[in-house]
Structures are given as C-alpha cells and as structure tokens.
Amino acid sequence: DVKVTQSSRYLVKRTGEKVFLECVQDMDHENMFWYRQDPGLGLRLIYFSYDVKMKEKGDIPEGYSVSREKKERFSLILESASTNQTSMYLCASGSYGYTFGSGTRLTVV
Amino acid sequence: TQLLEQSPQFLSIQEGENLTVYCNSSSVFSSLQWYRQEPGEGPVLLVTVVTGGEVKKLKRLTFQFGDARKDSSLHITAAQPGDTGLYLCAGSLKAAGNKLTFGGGTRVLVKP
Numbered sequence: 001d002v003k004v005t006q007s008s009r010y011l012v013k014r015t016g017e018k019v020f021l022e023c024v025q026d027m028d029h030e031n032m033f034w035y036r037q038d039p040g041l042g043l044r045l046i047y048f049s050y051d052v053k054m055k056e057k058g059d060i061p062e063g064y065s066v067s068r069e070k071k072e073r074f075s076l077i078l079e080s081a082s083t084n085q086t087s088m089y090l091c092a093s094g095s096y097g098y099t100f101g102s103g104t105r106l107t108v109v
Numbered sequence: 110t111q112l113l114e115q116s117p118q119f120l121s122i123q124e125g126e127n128l129t130v131y132c133n134s135s136s137v138f139s140s141l142q143w144y145r146q147e148p149g150e151g152p153v154l155l156v157t158v159v160t161g162g163e164v165k166k167l168k169r170l171t172f173q174f175g176d177a178r179k180d181s182s183l184h185i186t187a188a189q190p191g192d193t194g195l196y197l198c199a200g201s202l203k204a205a206g207n208k209l210t211f212g213g214g215t216r217v218l219v220k221p
Contacts, residue, residue, distance in 0.1 A: 002149045004151070009149075011184070033208075035211075040213065041213070042197070042211050042212060042213040042214055043197070043199075045208065048208065058208075087160050090151050090152075091179060092151070094139060096157060096201065097142060097157055098152075098154065098199075099154070100144075100151030100152050100153070101151050102149070102151050103150065
C-alpha cells in the first residue's frame with residue numbers, strides 16, 4: 001500500500017526552538033508538498049518541491065524553510081518556532097491526485 | 110476570500126437522509142478533486158473530475174463538475190455514520206502550475 005509517512009503525530013515545542021518535521025513517501029513521486037491546516041482557514045500551502053534540491057514558496061512561507069536532499073524525503077523546518085505556528089501540518093505527494101500523510105499536530109508553547 | 114468556496118460549512122443530518130455539498134469559484138479549473146478527512150488523519154482522495162459536465166459515482170456518492178468547470182457538487186444518498194468527516198474540494202489551475210488550491214471544507218455529521 002502506497003504511503004506518505006510523517007515522523008511525528010504530536011509535537012510540543014517551546015517558542016524559539018528550531019523544529020524539524022519529516023516526511024517520507026514510497027511512491028517515487030517527484031512532487032511533494034507541505035500544508036498547514038487551521039480551523040476556518042482550510043489547507044494552506046507552505047512550500048512545495050518538484051524535484052530533489054528544488055523548492056518553491058507556497059502561499060504562506062514566512063517563518064518556514066524546507067529541505068529535499070533525496071526524492072523520497074521532504075523536510076519542513078521552523079527556524080524559530082512561534083505560538084502562531086501551532087497547527088496541524090500535512091505532507092502530501094503526487095501530481096493530479098495527492099496522497100497525504102496522517103499529519104503532525106504541533107503545539108508551540 | 111478563498112478561491113474555492115464550499116457550502117455549507119457544517120451539515121448535521123440523520124442516517125438515511127441525503128445531502129449535497131457545493132464547491133464554487135469564479136475561476137476555471139483544469140480539474141477538480143474531492144477529499145474526505147477523518148479526525149486525526151490526512152485527507153484521502155475520493156475522486157477527480159476533469160471534463161465540464163462530468164458526473165462520477167462512487168457507491169452512494171455522486172460528484173458533478175460544472176459545465177464551465179468553475180463549480181462542483183458532491184451528493185450523498187442515504188447517508189451513513191461512516192460518511193461523517195470533513196469534505197474538501199481542491200482545484201487545479203493551469204496558471205498555478207497545476208498545484209491544488211483547497212476549499213475551506215464542509216464538516217458532515219451523520220447521526221445514527
């Protein structure tokens with residue numbers, strides 16, 4: 001069964017910490033995406049990548065960076081976590097139909 | 110204002126009733142998808158529609174893409190508690206490099 005795996009289901013971090021969210025897919029997809037999901041705001045695209053070492057900003061990239069050193073792995077980095085980054089983070093891969101991971105619920109205190 | 114507006118935002122019905130969820134935009138999409146998301150999980154793709162006027166059926170779910178490819182609807186016949194979840198539409202715009210834009214979602218609760 002094809003999968004997108006996110007390393008953590010729940011995380012609690014302190015303000016100012018550097019946070020790494022990891023995502024691995026086993027479908028050999030070129031495209032990978034990071035979204036955050038907040039009540040009333042839906043899914044908003046943070047960053048995406050079309051290939052290894054390629055990255056493009058989405059709609060809300062401020063405060064985030066990404067890394068894609070291998071095709072199967074796409075990492076989201078919160079450089080200095082803030083309380084307004086408390087959210088559900090979803091990784092996805094695919095082209096016309098996305099496969100999502102189960103999400104990481106991040107709380108920044 | 111979101112590019113894709115879903116309505117209603119919340120729907121609560123009894124088991125066995127029918128329901129319709131709408132997804133509307135002023136933009137023309139090259140394709141449109143519907144996802145269902147259960148609590149604590151990521152969205153799961155239900156269907157992709159690509160042709161204006163297209164109708165697709167998935168058991169008790171019927172999906173329609175508007176003739177002008179600006180809107181879509183999801184109709185569930187004889188809803189069951191297992192249909193409970195957040196339904197998301199997502200559109201693909203050629204101008205956006207075919208990245209998906211998501212609507213705000215419709216939360217459906219089917220009570221036994």
